[in-house]
Amino acid sequence: MSIREMGGVEAPADTSHGRHAEPHQPVFVGARKEELDELLARYPSKMAALLPALWMVQHDRGWVSEDAMAEVAKLLELTPAYVKGVVTFYTMYHQHPVGKYFVQVCTTSPCQVCGAEEVVDAFLRHTGCQELGVTSPDDKFTVIEVECLGACGFATPVMVNEDFIESVTPEGVPELLSRYK
Amino acid sequence: MGYPHKPHARETPVLSQYFGDAEARSLDGWRKRGGYTAFERSLGMAPADIVNIVKESGLRGRGGAGFPTGVKWSFMKPGDGKPHYLCCNADESEPGTFKDREIMRWTPHALVEGCAIGAHAIGAETAYIYIRGEFTEPIAWMEAAIKDAYAAGILGKNAMGSGKTVNVWVHRGAGAYICGEETALMNSLEGRRGNPRIKPPFPAVAGVFGQPTTINNVETLAAVPHVLNNGADWYKKFSRSDNPKSTGTKLYSVCGNIARPGNYEVSMGFPFKDFLYDLCGGPLPGRKFRAVIPGGISVPIQTVSEAEASLMDYEGFVAQGTMLGSGGVIVVDDAQNLVKFIARAARFFAHESCAQCTQCREGTAWTTKILERIAAGEGTTEDLDTLLEIADNMTGKTICVLSDSCATPVVSGLKKFRSDFESLIKKKTHHLVPAVA
Numbered sequence: 219m220s221i222r223e224m225g226g227v228e229a230p231a232d233t234s235h236g237r238h239a240e241p242h243q244p245v246f247v248g249a250r251k252e253e254l255d256e257l258l259a260r261y262p263s264k265m266a267a268l269l270p271a272l273w274m275v276q277h278d279r280g281w282v283s284e285d286a287m288a289e290v291a292k293l294l295e296l297t298p299a300y301v302k303g304v305v306t307f308y309t310m311y312h313q314h315p316v317g318k319y320f321v322q323v324c325t326t327s328p329c330q331v332c333g334a335e336e337v338v339d340a341f342l343r344h345t346g347c348q349e350l351g352v353t354s355p356d357d358k359f360t361v362i363e364v365e366c367l368g369a370c371g372f373a374t375p376v377m378v379n380e381d382f383i384e385s386v387t388p389e390g391v392p393e394l395l396s397r398y399k
Numbered sequence: 400m401g402y403p404h405k406p407h408a409r410e411t412p413v414l415s416q417y418f419g420d421a422e423a424r425s426l427d428g429w430r431k432r433g434g435y436t437a438f439e440r441s442l443g444m445a446p447a448d449i450v451n452i453v454k455e456s457g458l459r460g461r462g463g464a465g466f467p468t469g470v471k472w473s474f475m476k477p478g479d480g481k482p483h484y485l486c487c488n489a490d491e492s493e494p495g496t497f498k499d500r501e502i503m504r505w506t507p508h509a510l511v512e513g514c515a516i517g518a519h520a521i522g523a524e525t526a527y528i529y530i531r532g533e534f535t536e537p538i539a540w541m542e543a544a545i546k547d548a549y550a551a552g553i554l555g556k557n558a559m560g561s562g563k564t565v566n567v568w569v570h571r572g573a574g575a576y577i578c579g580e581e582t583a584l585m586n587s588l589e590g591r592r593g594n595p596r597i598k599p600p601f602p603a604v605a606g607v608f609g610q611p612t613t614i615n616n617v618e619t620l621a622a623v624p625h626v627l628n629n630g631a632d633w634y635k636k637f638s639r640s641d642n643p644k645s646t647g648t649k650l651y652s653v654c655g656n657i658a659r660p661g662n663y664e665v666s667m668g669f670p671f672k673d674f675l676y677d678l679c680g681g682p683l684p685g686r687k688f689r690a691v692i693p694g695g696i697s698v699p700i701q702t703v704s705e706a707e708a709s710l711m712d713y714e715g716f717v718a719q720g721t722m723l724g725s726g727g728v729i730v731v732d733d734a735q736n737l738v739k740f741i742a743r744a745a746r747f748f749a750h751e752s753c754a755q756c757t758q759c760r761e762g763t764a765w766t767t768k769i770l771e772r773i774a775a776g777e778g779t780t781e782d783l784d785t786l787l788e789i790a791d792n793m794t795g796k797t798i799c800v801l802s803d804s805c806a807t808p809v810v811s812g813l814k815k816f817r818s819d820f821e822s823l824i825k826k827k828t829h830h831l832v833p834a835v836a
Contacts, residue, residue: 262482304591308574331731366494368497371652377533
């Protein structure tokens with residue numbers, strides 16, 4: 219199955235191999251570096267801080283570039299290839315830039331029988347994305363279907379970046395999107 | 400409490416007592432409700448005595464497997480000179496399940512306390528709560544609770560003035576159902592890809608960071624302070640008189656086509672029929688129940704008559720052809736296409752397969768393709784046999800049970816709802832019949 223068929227995000231045409239156009243500015247300087255050092259004290263190995271470190275990268279930069287992976291690798295005494303292997307395993311790390319607002323709509327079976335597919339259609343229509351995994355022309359939105367968000371009793375749950383929104387209906391989509399300028 | 404609904408008179412709210420009560424989230428609010436008294440008392444007890452009380456209470460793992468918690472704890476050998484670890488599995492990702500989410504959102508200190516007691520009981524100085532990455536709100540509440548607990552001296556180097564070290568940390572996952580499998584969770588926590596490990600060695604021998612480890616579900620650990628405060632006999636009372644093997648209260652998440660979805664807490668052995676119609680309000684207006692999955696999407700599908708005959712405990716569900724699992728109740732009504740529902744479940748497993756075992760990697764993908772073509776009206780009679788053959792190759796042959804879980808709704812669906820599949824099929828075979836010479 220293709221990446222998009224499996225709910226992934228397609229690489230935009232203008233990125234080359236997950237690298238930034240400009241030189242990479244280190245993420246782990248100043249307060250971020252201190253935060254990482256504090257975190258390292260919680261684990262008996264440096265490698266255990268890998269997932270949290272990648273979260274920090276994504277929080278600050280919006281996605282995890284290969285340059286950022288190399289930076290993390292150096293700090294945690296790993297190889298860039300190893301870090302990439304871990305990044306590619308987890309669906310929440312973006313390996314390409316995504317829209318300013320990343321919309322994840324749960325469509326797994328319990329939500330599907332409650333009408334999640336119509337919610338997805340409404341998002342695709344109202345964001346201008348048209349297709350799953352493709353960023354809207356104004357770079358504001360990327361919409362994907364996500365596997366079980368763990369809030370099945372509140373169908374349909376939707377995540378917009380770090381916001382978790384319960385009980386979204388197709389009719390409620392325009393109002394919800396208006397909160398994200 | 401039937402959160403988000405008002406509590407029903409027939410519920411037994413123990414864990415869910417404070418769901419919806421925002422004051423219970425703060426440390427002060429939690430202490431006013433009797434919080435941390437069990438932990439304080441446990442610090443003065445010998446770890447073996449705590450393990451014995453939990454063993455005696457009959458508390459079993461609430462994540463799905465139902466393994467006796469006290470027995471699991473007793474596998475951790477004290478004084479072996481190695482660091483021990485406790486992992487709390489908060490990777491709640493089983494479709495249909497959203498109970499741990501509410502525990503962490505409303506009563507974060509209940510889980511911190513359960514982890515702290517558990518860590519002390521198994522001789523661990525550190526407990527990690529592995530929370531799925533999508534649970535942004537539960538993560539925020541848990542981190543705030545832990546911060547307050549450290550500031551108040553409940554956690555840390557001298558926990559509640561006992562001289563013992565008890566650390567509890569949150570570790571955020573990043574989107575992988577398989578990390579709810581205990582060995583995959585440990586790999587993920589170590590900073591690896593979340594591939595399950597071959598057992599043995601079992602976690603109690605060589606777990607996270609290669610050290611003796613115990614992994615418990617959120618609901619299990621949250622129940623521990625109640626067991627210590629009220630005693631094993633009190634906990635054992637929440638059961639059927641003819642089945643002492645399942646004790647305590649259980650949280651059920653209810654979703655799908657039902658009048659009042661949400662979380663409900665009942666005693667072990669509660670009649671499932673009353674639960675579905677009385678507590679949860681029965682089907683939506685003008686509809687009828689068609690199929691029920693009582694324990695998350697990985698357990699066999701029940702017909703309505705099987706569900707109505709079930710008693711809600713580990714043995715009661717097995718007697719009616721399914722399992723208690725995680726307690727994620729999914730109800731499907733007669734307005735739905737059941738084949739499409741099962742196909743979507745298979746797609747979930749295809750997406751979430753870690754792909755290290757061939758049977759799972761290939762089996763989940765092909766099961767999805769075949770089910771989706773049947774749902775689209777393109778299937779053949781032959782496809783039904785192929786599905787069962789693939790399912791057989793996916794069952795009991797892989798490192799973990801994700802593969803089995805994908806096969807389960809297919810096999811039980813075909814067994815109990817075969818006419819739903821057949822009504823969508825027009826052709827016998829995909830093969831071209833050679834023209835007669």
